[in-house]
Amino acid sequence: MSDLASSSGSGLKAWLTSENPGSHLQASCSRAYYAWLDFAANRLALLGLIIVGLLVAVAAFAPFLATASPIAPDLTQRLLPPSAEYWFGTDELGRDIYSRIVYGTRLTLYVVVLVAVIAAPVGLLVGTSAGYFGGWVDKILMRITDIFLAFPRLILALAFVAALGPGIENAIFAIAITSWPPYARIARAETLTIRRADYIAAIRLQGASSWRVIWGHVVPLCTSSIIVRVTLDMAGIILTAAGLGFLGLGAQPPLPEWGAMISSGRKFLLDQWWLASIPGIAIFIVSLGFNLLGDGLRDVLDPKSGD
Incomplete structure (x- = not known):
């Protein structure tokens, strides 16, 4: 069986x-295989992939990883330090911080994905239209x-x-509105080069x-640069969402949003x-x-970077 698996792997x-x-x-x-080999050669990029995968x-x-309810208070267990029962301690309302961190990953991913889905296509459309016409x-x-x-x-x-008023949906919309301009700049720069190509003239x-021409040929060629920029902007999106939560304008209590958790915990620091x-x-x-x-995706997908 091992010889068969080895020969199958060698054939692939x-x-x-x-x-x-x-x-x-x-x-x-x-092409995808060689791109993966280039990506895998970057140890830090692999670490980033592992962290995002864990998120x-x-x-x-x-629901399976949390050990308690992230929103139900228990005033008899308030402000307990990290222990075997409460791995990350409890907050001022007796809620398990570990469980709130675990459920907070959903809010973080929710914000990141929706902002990327809204902002990237808008920036891509504006940039390619400006560069082409x-x-x-x-x-x-x-x-x-x-x-x-x-x-x-x-x-x-x-x-x-x-x-618009405080709330997670309004925060996502606000962040998306402010995130599209860099994507438009990148898409326009790419389009200015692509539109002069011979195959565009032939089309x-x-x-x-x-x-x-724009949707069928220009946009696909700009997509890799946009993907790289979106991935690099994820950290900024997370920090902006956390900043809004910290100021009370993002996710509202009792949602376990990380910025709001920092805001409520700063008085006990x-x-x-x-x-x-x-x-x-x-x-x-x-x-x-x-x-x-x-950074790893930029090295692999951006043809103008690296060696």
């Missing part, structure tokens, strides 16, 4: 590393982008949340409309350090994981 490797792929599927799998796993299995379209769209870029992200998000001569320190450590670790993963 030979198929993936063939210099003359026999089909489009084989060529795509070969997703903890969020998926939170040029002229007055480019000027109008880029001046709007410049207006958003003129304000610090957190300040602009605070303004939108203050107008136009075949009668393809401008929007068909000198004597009960675990209330604010442990959520802060969680934010740091997850932000570091996304940064390391983004």
Whole structure:
């Protein structure tokens, strides 16, 4: 059986590393395999992938990993230090901080995914449209982008949340509104280069409309750069969401949002350090994981980086 498995593995490797792929599927799998080898050679990128993978796993299995309710108070157990029963201690209402951290991964992932789903397509659409059409379209769209870029992200998000009202959904919408301009800049720069390519001219001569060229040929070529930028921006999104939660404008009590946990625990920081320190450590670790993963993806996906 071991010989059979070994020969099967060798055959698959030979198929993936063939210099003359026999089909489009084989060529795509070969490119993905070599990209994975480049990514796996970066130890820090692998560490980032592990951290992000653990975040997703903890969020998926939170009900099984948590040892208590993340929102139910128990005033008889308030402000207990870390112990065998309460691994990360308890907060001022007697809630288990470990369970709140575990369930907080769901809110963190919820914010990150929704902001990326909203902001990245908007930035991609604005950037590719501006770069492809040029002229007055480019000027109008880029001046709007410049207006958003003129304000610090957190300040602009605070303004939108203050107008919309506190809450996790409004915070996500506010962060998404302030996150799209960098993606638009990247997409525009990529499009300015792509639109002059010979194959784009050939597609136009075949009668393809401008929007068909943009969505069918320009957008796919800009996607890798956007993916890298989105991954690198995840840490900033998490910190902005935590900042809004800290100020009471993000997720509202009793939701176990890490920024709000730091806010409620800061008054006990000198004597009960675990209330604010442990959520802060969680934010740091997850932000570091996304940064390391983004650096690794940039080395693999960005053709203009690295050797």
